[in-house]
Amino acid sequence: MSEIDPTLRDEQYQLRVRDLHKSFGSHHVLRGVDLDIERHKINIIIGGSGQGKSVLCKHLMGLLKPDRGAIYVDGEDIVPLDEVAMNRVRRKFGMLFQHAALFDSMTVEENVAFPLREHTRLSRKKIRELVTDKLELLGLRNAEQKMTSELSGGMAKRVGLARAIVLEPEILIYDEPTTGLDPIATKNVDNMIAETARRLGVTSIVISHDMASTFRIADHIFMLQGGRIVASGTPGEILRSDNPDLRLFVETSGAVKFTQGRARGGLG
Ligand SMILES: Nc1ncnc2c1ncn2[C@@H]1O[C@H](COP(=O)(O)OP(=O)(O)O)[C@@H](O)[C@H]1O
Ligand SMILES: [Mg+2]
Numbered sequence: 001m002s003e004i005d006p007t008l009r010d011e012q013y014q015l016r017v018r019d020l021h022k023s024f025g026s027h028h029v030l031r032g033v034d035l036d037i038e039r040h041k042i043n044i045i046i047g048g049s050g051q052g053k054s055v056l057c058k059h060l061m062g063l064l065k066p067d068r069g070a071i072y073v074d075g076e077d078i079v080p081l082d083e084v085a086m087n088r089v090r091r092k093f094g095m096l097f098q099h100a101a102l103f104d105s106m107t108v109e110e111n112v113a114f115p116l117r118e119h120t121r122l123s124r125k126k127i128r129e130l131v132t133d134k135l136e137l138l139g140l141r142n143a144e145q146k147m148t149s150e151l152s153g154g155m156a157k158r159v160g161l162a163r164a165i166v167l168e169p170e171i172l173i174y175d176e177p178t179t180g181l182d183p184i185a186t187k188n189v190d191n192m193i194a195e196t197a198r199r200l201g202v203t204s205i206v207i208s209h210d211m212a213s214t215f216r217i218a219d220h221i222f223m224l225q226g227g228r229i230v231a232s233g234t235p236g237e238i239l240r241s242d243n244p245d246l247r248l249f250v251e252t253s254g255a256v257k258f259t260q261g262r263a264r265g266g267l268g
Contacts, residue, residue: 013072014039014171014203015060020069022055029055030066031227037220042197042204044214046249047224053207056224057173060205061093062086073171094169094202096160098176102148109135109144112162119167134162137199138192154185158192165200172196174206178213186210190217211253215239223249 015037022030029052037043045053058064059071062078070077078089102111109131116127135141138158143151148159157177164172174193178186194217197204208214214221214235221238223231223246231238231246239256241247250256 012038014074015205016070016072017056017060018070018072020056020059020071021067022052022059022064023067029227030059030069033069033224033227033229035222035229037203037205039203040197040201041219042193042206042217043220043222044206044208044218045222045224046208046211046214048249049209051224052227053224054175057095057175057205057207061095061171061173062090091167092170094164094167094172096157096164096172096174096177098179102151102156102159102163104147104149106148107144108140108146108148108151108159108162111148111159112166115163115167130166131162134166137165137196138162152185153181154188157181157185157189161192161196165196165202168200169202171203171205174204176207176209178208178210186213189213193217210255211250212255215256225249 013036015035017033017035020030020033020035021028033056035056045056047053055064059066060073062081066079069079071079073089073092076089078086081089103114106114112131112134113127116122116130120127122130132141132144135144138161140155140158140162143155143159148156151159177193178189181189190213193204193206196202206214206218218235221231221233221235222229223238223243225245231241231243233241238246238250
């Protein structure tokens with residue numbers, strides 16, 4: 001399994017997963033996941049809760065080891081790597097967790113500077129420069145001296161994202177970034193994801209339960225169900241899918257409509 005399949009070295013793909021399996025005890029969560037993530041695109045993974053979306057993403061950045069299968073990051077299978085080699089690969093990733101997990105006792109600026117203080121030997125001046133740059137990008141320049149406990153949910157997400165991009169990752173993973181946000185804050189987070197993808201040229205992988213957001217910003221949508229990717233395509237392709245599970249899942253959200261066997265997106 002550790003051999004690199006030459007057909008998988010395609011430059012177009014940042015990440016490719018083949019036949020990934022993972023069980024916890026007798027619970028077989030991932031049952032042969034195949035996934036191709038294109039470079040620089042916004043890739044969204046949808047699926048019911050408990051289907052293994054978070055578990056899949058933890059595998060992508062080497063936080064969990066699969067029981068079987070291969071995960072190619074830039075053509076390199078990361079499954080057989082030891083911790084030292086894995087840490088090198090992890091540097092390619094930034095992650096925005098469902099709960100931003102900011103440090104309450106620190107200011108916005110200190111939160112964003114934290115990864116640089118932990119993982120680099122840059123000067124204070126250089127760190128300040130990089131932090132200011134990211135705060136600027138996310139419209140947080142006026143909030144830099146605020147304590148994170150004072151922030152709204154949407155603002156906290158932005159700080160979490162500023163912190164996730166401060167080490168300049170190539171791949172950004174967002175795990176349900178709009179959970180618990182109101183519709184306006186949700187739209188702001190969508191815009192933030194799209195803007196970050198465009199400005200930084202990162203490859204984005206977003207786990208989402210929010211169909212309106214998904215169809216608003218995705219370049220490519222994957223549905224994870226029963227431990228496998230059961231549907232994959234552009235939003236347009238997904239809307240033409242006749243996979244009944246996919247249609248039920250998307251339709252139940254009320255955000256997107258299929259009509260007369262064909263789909264119509266109510267995308268706003
Ligand atoms: N570390 C773990 N140990 C045992 N079971 C786990 C662990 N992580 C996840 N699971 C189980 O795997 C399944 C998928 O979880 P998860 O990936 O979090 O689902 P979701 O699609 O909602 O993100 C769930 O049943 C969860 O309880
Ligand atoms: Mg999850």
